[in-house]
Each structure stands twice: as structure tokens, then as C-alpha cells.
Amino acid sequence: MDFSHIRAMTFDVFGTVVDWRGSIISEGENVWTAKGVNVDWPQFADSWRGGYGPSMNRVRTGELPWMNIDALHRLILDDLLEQHQIAGLAESDRDHLNKVWHRLNPWPDVTSALARLRKRYIVASLSNGNVALLVNMARHGGYCWDCVLSAELAGHYKPDPEVYQTAASLLGLRPHEVMMVAAHNGDLMASKQVGFSTAFVHRPREFGPNQTTDLVPDASVDIVAKDFNDLADRLGIP
Amino acid sequence: MDFSHIRAMTFDVFGTVVDWRGSIISEGENVWTAKGVNVDWPQFADSWRGGYGPSMNRVRTGELPWMNIDALHRLILDDLLEQHQIAGLAESDRDHLNKVWHRLNPWPDVTSALARLRKRYIVASLSNGNVALLVNMARHGGYCWDCVLSAELAGHYKPDPEVYQTAASLLGLRPHEVMMVAAHNGDLMASKQVGFSTAFVHRPREFGPNQTTDLVPDASVDIVAKDFNDLADRLGIP
Numbered sequence: 342m343d344f345s346h347i348r349a350m351t352f353d354v355f356g357t358v359v360d361w362r363g364s365i366i367s368e369g370e371n372v373w374t375a376k377g378v379n380v381d382w383p384q385f386a387d388s389w390r391g392g393y394g395p396s397m398n399r400v401r402t403g404e405l406p407w408m409n410i411d412a413l414h415r416l417i418l419d420d421l422l423e424q425h426q427i428a429g430l431a432e433s434d435r436d437h438l439n440k441v442w443h444r445l446n447p448w449p450d451v452t453s454a455l456a457r458l459r460k461r462y463i464v465a466s467l468s469n470g471n472v473a474l475l476v477n478m479a480r481h482g483g484y485c486w487d488c489v490l491s492a493e494l495a496g497h498y499k500p501d502p503e504v505y506q507t508a509a510s511l512l513g514l515r516p517h518e519v520m521m522v523a524a525h526n527g528d529l530m531a532s533k534q535v536g537f538s539t540a541f542v543h544r545p546r547e548f549g550p551n552q553t554t555d556l557v558p559d560a561s562v563d564i565v566a567k568d569f570n571d572l573a574d575r576l577g578i579p
Numbered sequence: 580m581d582f583s584h585i586r587a588m589t590f591d592v593f594g595t596v597v598d599w600r601g602s603i604i605s606e607g608e609n610v611w612t613a614k615g616v617n618v619d620w621p622q623f624a625d626s627w628r629g630g631y632g633p634s635m636n637r638v639r640t641g642e643l644p645w646m647n648i649d650a651l652h653r654l655i656l657d658d659l660l661e662q663h664q665i666a667g668l669a670e671s672d673r674d675h676l677n678k679v680w681h682r683l684n685p686w687p688d689v690t691s692a693l694a695r696l697r698k699r700y701i702v703a704s705l706s707n708g709n710v711a712l713l714v715n716m717a718r719h720g721g722y723c724w725d726c727v728l729s730a731e732l733a734g735h736y737k738p739d740p741e742v743y744q745t746a747a748s749l750l751g752l753r754p755h756e757v758m759m760v761a762a763h764n765g766d767l768m769a770s771k772q773v774g775f776s777t778a779f780v781h782r783p784r785e786f787g788p789n790q791t792t793d794l795v796p797d798a799s800v801d802i803v804a805k806d807f808n809d810l811a812d813r814l815g816i817p
Contacts, residue, residue: 411751463714473751476701476726485723488714493749494732511731513649513711 392417454569500531630655692807738769
């Protein structure tokens with residue numbers, strides 16, 4: 342296939358760039374259990390993430406006004422702590438725990454492969470995570486985006502088309518000049534509807550050992566890669 | 580002074596980070612004279628820049644709807660080409676000439692000093708330049724922002740307070756946690772009104788050998804530096 346028209350690559354972040362589940366389990370077990378958040382961390386991480394889609398949908402339908410991901414994550418966290426009857430956590434600790442989502446670790450291929458990709462393409466995040474979260478996460482993980490793009494800048498959550506349209510517009514590009522990279526078919530399909538090219542990257546352990554979703558790319562994706570280095574190889578970047 | 584509360588540094592770009600005048604003169608004389616734009620390039624650069632403030636004010640007052648800097652630069656360019664009776668330039672050339680503002684070169688201290696500052700602080704642009712312009716310019720100059728912030732994201736031009744407020748908000752910070760860095764007192768004073776700390780950097784040749792503006796920092800600035808490396812020294816960053 343001919344990708345000579347591509348100028349920028351926009352990356353889904355949660356699960357595609359970073360291992361949210363492993364990072365939360367690790368910080369939870371190493372830091373928060375001792376502070377009184379004595380829970381089954383794999384289950385807690387899954388529940389926290391499980392609230393993500395429904396909470397964004399409450400914004401999408403207008404039930405909630407625009408709230409960024411930090412704020413939505415906090416609503417879900419407050420509920421979970423109550424369900425687990427963890428009442429004694431000070432506000433500053435709750436806030437810091439909520440911002441574990443700013444400290445998620447990249448998959449091992451990411452840092453070197455993003456540097457390769459940046460030699461040829463504008464490399465940007467395109468995440469439902471808010472700008473501050475993405476900035477802090479990139480600094481934590483030791484990689485740099487040419488541009489931090491977020492649902493927050495569009496006032497809409499993926500997979501709403503406005504997110505992809507805003508991304509292309511802010512980069513000064515037409516949709517066909519942008520390639521969306523994600524481990525999730527829904528995200529890629531929505532970007533393709535707006536005119537983006539698509540690259541599926543396998544992240545079969547994003548949801549742990551029992552993952553059932555996004556194990557196989559949709560037939561319509563333009564590139565399939567096993568990680569970001571394989572993606573760079575397939576695009577012919579040294 | 581105590582700067583321990585600072586988490587992020589936001590940088591004015593035109594003149595503070597990049598030498599717009601020298602870059603435009605250089606590309607003009609080396610590329611565009613041969614293509615028929617046979618003008619006095621120092622004068623042309625000064626005139627083009629001279630239209631910048633007035634054009635943003637036409638947006639501020641509502642005379643023009645929101646237009647980003649690429650669009651405003653183009654209005655000024657079209658006027659200048661007409662004044663100089665240069666009619667034969669194809670649209671693709673006009674567009675490429677207009678985007679010389681995406682190819683401005685950083686002052687010599689910038690690339691190494693931004694890398695030093697990024698070790699301790701979130702380092703972001705905060706420019707009237709639009710996002711695409713800033714992204715392309717950083718790639719051209721070989722430096723990377725933790726976050727590209729622009730008037731375009733606020734729908735207002737500096738020195739409107741909304742620009743600084745939006746910047747702090749997107750970074751998840753309160754204004755007093757942000758330090759504005761600029762070679763221009765007006766920008767620094769406006770950021771201080773919103774609660775930012777301020778750092779004046781001397782760029783006495785920004786407007787060429789006959790510069791009369793911003794040669795001396797306002798008495799209220801918090802740090803004065805002769806360039807970005809001096810700024811890093813004064814903040815105690817190795």
C-alpha cells in the first residue's frame with residue numbers, strides 16, 4: 342500500500358502506548374495497600390477501567406456537563422472506595438491515587454519506536470485522556486509527542502468524529518494525511534469514517550491474561566503490526 | 580527568590596525562541612527572490628511582522644471572525660505582494676511562502692537549554708502561532724515541547740487573559756505554578772495579571788540592528804536572563 346500521503350500519526354494511548362492495567366496493579370500493591378487501600382488490585386484496576394466507557398457516555402448524552410478524564414476517573418474512584426468501605430483516605434491521597442493514570446508505564450517497544458517514527462512523521466497522542474494527564478504520562482515514560490492531542494481539545498470523547506476532525510485540523514492536515522494507531526478496532530473504524538488511514542497494533546495482554554476483545558484486527562485496517570517497532574519496520578523507517 | 584512552586588514554563592515563541600526576522604530574510608533572499616519575489620527582504624519581513632498586531636486586533640474586536648495565525652499571515656502577505664506588484668506567484672507557492680513562519684530557526688541557545696529546563700519543568704510553547712505552525716517549527720528546529728499550547732486553543736490572542744488561563748488549566752496547574760518566559764514586557768505583564776511568575780530573556784536583535792523595544796525588562800519581572808542557558812543557570816539546573 343502507498344502511505345506517501347501520510348504526514349502524521351495519531352496514537353491512542355490507554356492500552357496502545359501504555360500498560361494501564363499492569364501499572365495500576367503495580368503501584369496499588371507497592372504503595373496503596375500499605376496506605377489502607379487494601380483491595381484486590383487486579384480486580385480494582387478492571388473495575389476502575391470498567392467505569393470509563395459508561396462515564397464518558399454520561400457526558401456524551403448530556404447527563405453530565407463536559408468533564409475531563411481526571412474528573413471522570415475521580416467519580417469512579419470515589420464510588421469504588423465507598424464500595425470497598427475505604428473511608429479514611431485524606432483528600433490529597435485520593436487526588437494522588439486518582440492521578441495514577443498520569444503515571445502509567447509505556448509498553449517496552451514504545452520509547453525507541455516513537456523516536457524512529459518521529460524521524461519521518463509528526464507523532465501525536467490522540468486520547469480521551471486530558472492534556473495534563475498525557476503531558477505528565479509522557480514525561481514519566483521518557484518519550485515526547487510532537488503534539489499532545491486530546492478529546493479535551495475537542496470537547497468530545499472518542500469515538501465521536503469531532504475528536505479526529507479536531508486533531509487533523511489542529512495539525513493543519515486533511516484527514517487522509519493522518520494515520521490512526523490503536524490496539525482497538527472501534528477507535529480505528531471511527532477514525533476511518535473521518536478519512537484517516539489506520540494501523541492496528543496487537544496488545545493482547547492489555548486487559549490481562551483473559552482478554553477477549555481486540556485480539557484480531559478488523560479486515561479494513563491498512564496496516565497490522567505486532568508492536569511499534571514492527572509498525573516502523575512495515576513503514577520502511579530505519 | 581523562591582521558585583519551588585513552579586511546575587511548568589510557558590514560552591513565547593516569535594522572537595523569544597526563534598529568530599523570525601533573520602529566518603525570513605535568509606529564506607527570502609536564498610529561495611524567493613529567484614522565484615520572482617524580488618523585494619528588499621529585511622523591509623518585507625518587517626512589514627509582514629508589522630501587520631501581525633493589527634490583524635490580531637481585528638479578530639479581538641470582532642471585525643474578523645476567529646482566524647488563526649496562518650490565515651492572518653496570509654491576508655498580510657496577499658496585501659504585501661499586491662503592493663509590490665508581484666502577481667505571477669502560483670497558489671501553491673504563495674501557500675509555501677506563507678508557511679515560512681513554520682520554518683523559523685531557533686536562537687542558538689534554545690535547543691540545548693530547553694533540554695536542560697525539561698529535566699525539571701514541564702516546558703510548553705504559549706504562542707499566538709497556531710498549533711500546526713508550532714509543531715512544524717519545533718520539528719524544523721530540532722526541539723520538542725512537552726505540550727504545544729497556542730492562542731488557537733483559547734480562541735483568543737495574547738495578551739488576552741484567556742490565553743494564559745487556558746494554558747494553566749490545560750496543564751492541570753494553578754497560575755502561580757507557571758512561569759512565563761518572553762523577550763517582551765507586554766506578554767510578561769499580561770501573564771502576571773493572571774498570576775504567572777515571569778522571566779524576561781534579552782533578545783535585542785529580534786527586530787534587527789535598530790531595535791528600540793523591549794531592550795530593558797520591566798521592574799516587576801521575577802527573573803532576567805541573557806538567554807535560555809543563563810535562565811537555566813539562574814534556576815540552578817545543571
